[in-house]
Amino acid sequence: MGAYVIRRLAWTPALLLIVALITFLLGTYGPGDPVQVLQGQYNNPEVVERIRQQRGLDRNVFVQYGVYIKNLLRGDLGESYKYRDRTVAELIGKRIWVSAQLGLAASIVALSLGIPLGVFTAIKQGTWIDVTTVSITLFFMSLPVFITAPVLLLAFGLWLGILPIQGWGGFFDTRIIMPALVLGVPGIAVITRLTRASTLEVLSQDYVRTARAKGLGEFIVRRRHILRNSLIPVFTVVGLSLATLVEGSFITEGYFGIPGIGSLAIEAFFSRDYPVITALVLIIAAAFVAANLIVDVGYRFLDPRIRY
Amino acid sequence: MEGLGSRPSGSLWAQALRRLLRKKVAVACLAVIGIMYLAGTFTIIRSPTPYGYNDQDIRAESVKQGPSLAHPFGTDRLGRDLLTRVIYGLRTTVIITVAAMLTGSLILGIGLGLVSGYFGRWLDSVIMRVGEVFLAFPGLLLVILIAATVKPRVKEWVEGWSGGLENLTGIDLIQLGIVDYVVLFAALSAFSWVGMARLVRGQVLYVKQNQYVEAAVAMGASHWRILTSHVLPNIISPVIVVVSMGMGATAGSEIILSWLGIGIQPPTPSLGVMIFQNGNISVLRSDPHLILFPVFTVTVLIFAFNLLGDALNDALNPRAR
Numbered sequence: 001m002g003a004y005v006i007r008r009l010a011w012t013p014a015l016l017l018i019v020a021l022i023t024f025l026l027g028t029y030g031p032g033d034p035v036q037v038l039q040g041q042y043n044n045p046e047v048v049e050r051i052r053q054q055r056g057l058d059r060n061v062f063v064q065y066g067v068y069i070k071n072l073l074r075g076d077l078g079e080s081y082k083y084r085d086r087t088v089a090e091l092i093g094k095r096i097w098v099s100a101q102l103g104l105a106a107s108i109v110a111l112s113l114g115i116p117l118g119v120f121t122a123i124k125q126g127t128w129i130d131v132t133t134v135s136i137t138l139f140f141m142s143l144p145v146f147i148t149a150p151v152l153l154l155a156f157g158l159w160l161g162i163l164p165i166q167g168w169g170g171f172f173d174t175r176i177i178m179p180a181l182v183l184g185v186p187g188i189a190v191i192t193r194l195t196r197a198s199t200l201e202v203l204s205q206d207y208v209r210t211a212r213a214k215g216l217g218e219f220i221v222r223r224r225h226i227l228r229n230s231l232i233p234v235f236t237v238v239g240l241s242l243a244t245l246v247e248g249s250f251i252t253e254g255y256f257g258i259p260g261i262g263s264l265a266i267e268a269f270f271s272r273d274y275p276v277i278t279a280l281v282l283i284i285a286a287a288f289v290a291a292n293l294i295v296d297v298g299y300r301f302l303d304p305r306i307r308y
Numbered sequence: 309m310e311g312l313g314s315r316p317s318g319s320l321w322a323q324a325l326r327r328l329l330r331k332k333v334a335v336a337c338l339a340v341i342g343i344m345y346l347a348g349t350f351t352i353i354r355s356p357t358p359y360g361y362n363d364q365d366i367r368a369e370s371v372k373q374g375p376s377l378a379h380p381f382g383t384d385r386l387g388r389d390l391l392t393r394v395i396y397g398l399r400t401t402v403i404i405t406v407a408a409m410l411t412g413s414l415i416l417g418i419g420l421g422l423v424s425g426y427f428g429r430w431l432d433s434v435i436m437r438v439g440e441v442f443l444a445f446p447g448l449l450l451v452i453l454i455a456a457t458v459k460p461r462v463k464e465w466v467e468g469w470s471g472g473l474e475n476l477t478g479i480d481l482i483q484l485g486i487v488d489y490v491v492l493f494a495a496l497s498a499f500s501w502v503g504m505a506r507l508v509r510g511q512v513l514y515v516k517q518n519q520y521v522e523a524a525v526a527m528g529a530s531h532w533r534i535l536t537s538h539v540l541p542n543i544i545s546p547v548i549v550v551v552s553m554g555m556g557a558t559a560g561s562e563i564i565l566s567w568l569g570i571g572i573q574p575p576t577p578s579l580g581v582m583i584f585q586n587g588n589i590s591v592l593r594s595d596p597h598l599i600l601f602p603v604f605t606v607t608v609l610i611f612a613f614n615l616l617g618d619a620l621n622d623a624l625n626p627r628a629r
Contacts, residue, residue: 011437019444026457131333135615142556142610144563146587147603154589189614247448251564269452269568277453284446292443 005297012289016282017069023281024065027274072282078275082268088279092261096283099253099260101171102179103245109184110191110241115234117188118195119227125200134192141189145248149182149255166257179256183248187241194237199230232303235295242291246284324545327623334619337612344609348398381601384582390597394605397579400572401609404492404562405555412497413504413551420501421508422535426516436509439502448564451495455570459491488572492565496558507550511543518542545624549617556613559606579606 071078077088117137121130156178157165164175202208203226211225212218249262257263261280268276328334375381381390424435466487515521516539524534566572566580579602586599 011440015440015444018441022441022445023450023453026453134618135333138614138618139607139611142560142607142614144560144583144587144603144606146563146567146583147599147607150587150589150592150599154592158589193618243446246446247564250448251567265449265452266568277449281446281449281453284449285444288446289444 004300008293008296012293015289016286019285020069020072020278020282021065023278024068025061027278028061028064077279080273080276082271082273082276088275091264091276092279092283095259095261095264098168098258099246099249099262102176102183102249102253102258102260103242105171105176105180106183106187106245106248107241109180110187114188114191115195115231117192118234119199119222119230121192122196122199122203122230123222125196134189134196137189137192141186143186145182145251145255148185149178149252152178152182153255168256168258168260175256179252179258182252182255183245186248187244190237190241190244191234194234195230198233199226202226202230205229232299235302236299242288324623328619331619331623333615334623337616337619340608340612341616344398344605344612345402347395348400348402375597381597384598390601393577393582394579394602396577397582397602398605398609400576400578400580401559401562401606403489404496405558407489407493408496408500408558409551409555411493412500413547413554416497416501417504418508418540418547421505422512422539424505425509425512426531426535426539432509435505439505442499442502445499447499451499451565451570452568454495454498455491455565455568459487459570462491463487488576492562492570492572495565495570496561500554500558504547504550504554507546508543511546512539515539515542545620548624549621552613552617552620556610556617559610559613563606 068078075089077092080086080088080091083091114137117133121133124130153165156163163178165178167175169175208221208225211221216225246262249260250266251262252258253260253262254266261284264276265280267273268280381394384390384393420435420439424432521534521538524538529538562572562578563580563583566578567584572578572581582602583599583606586595586602591598
C-alpha cells in the first residue's frame with residue numbers, strides 16, 4: 001500500500017508540470033498578440049515594447065514558463081488580459097467556490113436518485129420494470145442540455161412561475177434547483193447502470209445466500225450485505241463524474257446566469273484571455289488528478305480484497 | 309435463460325447475434341440507427357426547397373413556417389426546409405461519429421491498448437503515462453484551447469497550398485469546411501483513445517495469461533498472429549459495447565463543440581448548430597419546431613446507441629445472461 005501511494009504521489013507533480021507546459025505553449029503560440037489586447041486602441045511601438053518588457057513576453061518561451069511556474073508556486077497566477085488590474089487568482093477564487101457548490105448539488109441529485117434506482121432495477125432484473133426504468137434514465141442522458149435548460153426555464157420559471165430563473169444565491173437558495181437538475185439528471189443513468197451491475201454481482205455471492213439462510217430479514221440483508229458491497233464500485237465514478245460536471249457547467253452556468261468557472265471559461269475563450277484559460281486548465285487538471293488519486297487509494301481502503 | 313438440455317449451436321458470435329436479435333429493443337435500435345445513417349449517407353429524401361448551401365438563398369415568403377405537408381418539419385428562419393436541413397445535418401453527424409470511432413477508438417485506442425498490454429515493459433509505461441497526461445486535462449477546455457490556437461494555423465497552412473488544388477480541380481477546400489472537420493476529428497479522437505486503450509490493455513493482460521496464448525507462443529506463432537487471432541477475438545466484446553455508447557456520446561459532443569464555434573461552420577448544416585442556435589426560451593415559445601425537430605432527431609439517435617450498448621452488453625457478456 002505505502003509504496004503504491006508514494007509512487008503515485010511522486011508522479012503527480014511531474015504530470016501537472018507537463019500539463020502546465022502544454023497549456024502554456026498552446027497559449028503562447030496562439031493567434032492574437034496579447035500586447036495588442038493590452039494596449040487597447042492606441043498603436044504606439046514604444047508602448048508595445050514597454051508592455052512586452054514589463055510582462056516578460058520578450059524572453060525565451062521556456063524562461064517564461066519557468067517564471068510562470070515560480071509564480072504559480074507562490075499562488076500568483078498572473079494578470080488577466082481582459083480585466084485590467086485584476087489578478088487571475090482573484091477572478092477564479094470566488095467563482096470556483098460557486099461552481100463547487102453547484103457541482104455538489106448536481107452530484108446529490110444524481111446519487112440520491114441513481115443509487116436507489118440501481119439497487120431497485122437489480123432486484124427486479126429482467127422484468128419490465130427493470131427495462132423501463134433503465135430506458136428512462138438513458139433517455140434523460142441522451143437529451144442535450146440545450147433543450148433541457150430552456151424547457152425547464154419555460155416550464156417552472158415562466159408558466160408555473162414557482163422557481164426563479166436567473167442568478168445565484170448560494171447552496172441553500174431556490175435558484176440552485178434548476179441548474180442542479182440540468183447538470184445532475186444526465187448522471188442518473190451512469191450511476192443507475194453501475195449500481196445495477198455491481199448489485200447483480202453481489203446478489204449472486206455466497207454471503208448473501210448465507211445471510212438469508214440464517215434467517216435475517218430482507219431489509220437487513222439488502223442494507224447490510226447487498227448495498228454496502230455494491231456501492232464500492234460506484235465510488236470509482238466520483239473521479240469521472242467530476243469531468244462531466246465541469247464540462248456540463250460550461251453551458252449550464254451560461255443559461256442560468258451563474259457566476260462560476262464555467263461561464264468564466266467561456267468568457268475567457270471568446271476574449272482570448274490566455275492567462276485565465278491556462279489557470280483554469282491547470283486548476284481543473286489538478287482537481288482531476290487529485291480526485292483520481294483519492295479514488296484509487298480510497299478504493300483499496302474500502303475493498304480490502306484488492307492487493308498489489 | 310436456457311435450460312441445460314438445449315445447448316445453443318453455432319459459434320460464440322452466432323450465439324451472441326441470435327441473443328441480440330431476440331431482443332426487440334436491440335432490433336429497433338439497430339433499425340433506427342440504420343435508417344438515420346442511410347439517410348445521412350445518401351441524403352435520400354428529396355425536398356421541394358433546395359438545401360440552400362448559401363445563406364443568400366432567403367425565401368421571404370416561407371420563413372419560419374410551422375410543419376405542413378410541403379415541409380413536414382416546417383421551415384427555418386431563412387425559409388429553408390427543415391427536414392432537408394436535418395437530413396444534411398445527419399450527414400455531418402454520420403461523418404463525425406464514424407471518423408471519430410475509426411481514428412480515436414479503433415485505431416488509436418485498440419492499437420495502443422494491444423501494444424501496451426501485450427508487449428508491456430517500457431512501451432506500456434510510456435503509453436499509459438501519456439494517457440494519464442491526456443486524462444488529466446479537462447477535455448473540453450483543452451479542445452477550446454486547441455481550437456483557438458491551432459485551428460487558425462492549420463487554416464493558414466491549408467490556404468497556403470490549397471490554392472493550387474483549387475486552380476486544378478475547382479474544389480475549394482476551405483469552402484468545403486474540410487479544416488472544420490479535421491480539427492473536430494482530431495479534438496474528438498485525442499480524448500477518446502485513452503479510455504479505450506486502458507480498457508483493451510486491462511483485457512489483454514487478463515487474456516495473455518491463458519494457456520492458449522502460451523500454446524500459440526510455443527508453436528512459434530508470430531506476435532501479429534497471436535494478437536489478431538488469439539487475443540483480439542477474446543477481448544472484443546466489451547470494446548463493442550463501449551464503441552456503441554461512445555458513438556452516442558460523440559454525436560452529443562458535436563453539439564457542444566459547434567456551440568463553441570469549433571465544430572462545423574454554417575452554412576454547412578449541422579444538427580449541433582441548429583440546436584444551440586435555437587436552444588432558448590424565445591424560440592421555444594414562438595417557433596418550437598425549429599428546436600424540437602433537430603433535438604428529437606439527435607436524442608433518438610443517442611438514445612438508440614445507448615440502448616443498443618446496453619443490449620449488446622447483455623448479449624455479449626456471458627455472465628450477465
